[in-house]
Amino acid sequence: MFRNLLCTLVFTIACCWHSAAQSTYCNPMDIDYKYNFEQMNEGISYRSGADPVIINHKGEYFLFVTISGGYWHSKDLLNWKYLTANRWPFEDMCAPAAVLVRDTLFLFQSTFESRPILYSVAPEKGIWEFYNRWTPRLPKDIGPWDPALFHDPDTDKWYMYWGSSNVYPIFGSELDYSKRLAFKGQYQAMFWLNQYEHGWERFGPNHSDPFKPFTEGAWMTKHKGRYYLQYGAPGTEYNVYANGTYVGNSPLGPFTYAPYNPVSYKPGGFATGAGHGNTFQDNFGNYWNTGTTWIGFNWGMERRIVMHPAGFDKDGQMFANTRFGDFPHKLPSKTWTGKADELFAGWMLLSYKKPAVASSTLDTMNVAKITDENPRTFWAARQNKPGETVTIDLQTEHDIKAVQVNYADYRSDIYDNDPGKVYTQFKILVSSDGNAWKEVVDLSREPKRDRPCAYVELTAPVRARYVRYEHGYVASPNLAISEFRIFGNGLGKAPETPAKFTAVRQKDERNADLKWEKVPGAVGYNVLWGIAPDKLYQTYQFWNDEPDTFELRALNVGVPYYFAIEAFNENGVSKMSSVIAPQEASAQPLPVKK
Structure with missing residues (x-):
């Protein structure tokens, strides 16, 4: 006995007592999302999280999320503790901007009015002070909404980027540190969306809606002397919400559209959507890209938070790995090599x-x-x-x-x-x-x-x-x-590699018709693609009970692409198929998946 x-x-x-040994995470992020009061007068109650910014401050992490009444603190990117602050905007904070400069964390909110910038040297204690009484010199309908603060450590200069509109572009301006971060000179347009050449910037489910798309969620990352100005598009409330980037040699450009866009894109699976987030480095120097995944039951903008491994390849191409992006992944304990499957736990x-x-x-x-x-x-x-x-x-x-x-x-x-x-x-x-x-x-x-x-x-x-x-x-x-x-x-075998996989680029180069042969015992498939055979950074996940044909509408005009496919089931993942280049344009495009 x-x-x-x-x-x-x-x-x-x-x-x-599993949590003591937990070493993996799974999107959507496991945090205590707060009940959102935007629709309180309509009697709608729901938990939501959107527009995440994660900052590494002195080896610890701070997560700021739209309308949450506070923020989160973590020492390991796994266990997050909610904190309230001694000072906080009276109407709460929407699409926050945060930046670390030396030992000080600065925080700013989206606004069309006069709002302060806050700062803290002890954010883990919830202690914040007013840095200024910010008075934007901008037209009322321009903002700065969805702002991003950026400090260039090499020049000690400050910048702000912002924009949330299907009319206006992403804007940028230098800030004057000597005048408590007032605008320095005239703000400038950085770029506009171009859905006529960038297929992924088209609005709607699977980019199928002719409605004019939205750009928002600016973020700047400097890597090896180049400036990656990131943005979210084409709309929060769809599976194709993604992050893209323009690249330049100075903080205010000129910027060039990255032909490999989107950077972070997850249109298939459970946690769909990856747009409007930020890029940060962990304590091992690894890059991560955060974003917003769509729920949309109680309200069209009901959302959760996702976090994907990211980085820059040897050619400076920015990428985020969303392959099996809502399956368990390992948290790194060292610098990763950048291989696509390095952090994937292999748990199906x-x-x-x-x-x-x-x-x-x-x-x-x-x-x-x-x-x-x-x-x-x-x-x-x-x-x-x-x-x-x-x-x-x-x-x-x-x-x-x-x-x-x-x-x-x-x-x-x-x-x-x-x-x-x-x-x-x-x-x-x-x-x-x-x-x-x-x-x-x-x-x-x-x-x-x-x-x-x-x-x-x-x-x-x-x-x-x-x-x-x-x-x-x-x-x-x-x-x-x-x-x-x-x-x-x-306890069985992984599925075989799908056969007869084809990709046909349409006359409208933004689209390609995909087709494959289903595999016995498969649960689903990953279609992988990119701008070179060794750069298949994009993934679209499909289930086996869905059709074996699909019109992919996320491509860029004038950019060559390469494709491959793999199957998966409860036991594992097949070998990836041979990498193929698209065939000539088809006469009859396949119907759009709604």
Whole structure:
């Protein structure tokens, strides 16, 4: 009996206290997103996060997000603690700008009015002071909205970039440090969008809408003497929201459009969209690119935050790796080599379209929606009470390594962020036969915090067929989960490489028709492309139950491209196909995927 008790104790410690050993992360970022009050007068309550900026200050990280009443602090890019400040804009902060200059962190908000710049030498303590009483000398409809502050360490000069419009360009101006960062001289237009030559800058789902696109979210990165002025486009509320860049030899240009754009692009999978973020370096010198992924159920601008490995190749080409970008990735402990799969944990999605049963269901929000990899559909329980369950049948045994629970704010009535009220608790149990269950996660054992995108890595793999979510607590009146994602590895073989992969460039060079032959046992496919055979930095993920043809509408006119494809399933990833160049333009373009 004592031996059984000891084994149980060891198992519980190893599996439940997972966070102490966690070394991976999974997009969307697992932070306590705050309830957003932009639509409070309309009676809409939801958690959201957008327009992220992460700054490395003295080896620690600070995350600023639109309308959050504060900001987050982390020592490892994994565990984030929410902080409030002694000074904060009265109406909160939208699309914040932040920059580190020596030991001082500066912070500014989007505005069409007169607003201050704040500064801190101890942001981890929430201590901020006024640097100025900023009075912009700009027309009312120009801003500066969506600003970015930039300090050039080589010249000790300051600059600001801004813009959020489908009419105006991205602007830039030097700032006068001697006058508390007032504008120095006349501000200038840096560039406009050009959807007629840049396919990815077209608006709508998969760039299919003729509406004039939006540019926003400026950010400047200096790398090896060159200036990369980044921007978000073409619209927040679509799967193709991305970051691009222009490149110049001075902070105010002239700038040249990068032919390899977009830089960070993730139109397929669960966490779609990667636009409007920033680029920063971690403590090992590795680059990261942050961005916004679209939820869009309660409101068109309902969003979460993503973070992708990024960098510059030997030719100075800027890139972000979004391949399997919403699957678990390892956090680096050293400088990475830049290989595409270096940080990918190799843990596959086990739950896609797998059968599920629930203890109860509210109305038509059936449990099948919990495994469809769509953040805008969800299951809801008849009551929000402890003990409600969802059980997924993986159909065969797998080595389970992590889970992610994404909650939906269905008919929420929360208009405050009281941590004593707003928190998340649940248990995860596993079974090989559906009868005997083992508890592997229990968030009630951890400090209370809200986790709308809770990602939990198990200390050791657990082999099982069934995985159960057992509800504890959420503050919302309804228990609603958009996706219960299970990661690990199956016990079989990875799929074969897809055959007969073709890419045909249309007469409209912004588009290419893709086609491949489906592979038995595949869960999905990654189409990879880029401007050279060794620069396939772009990825579009497809599911096996989707069509095997697709019109890609993200290309740049006058730029040659190369393509390849790979298949994946629960067991792993196939070898990549041969790299191909597009064939001649087709006479009959394929229909646009909506």
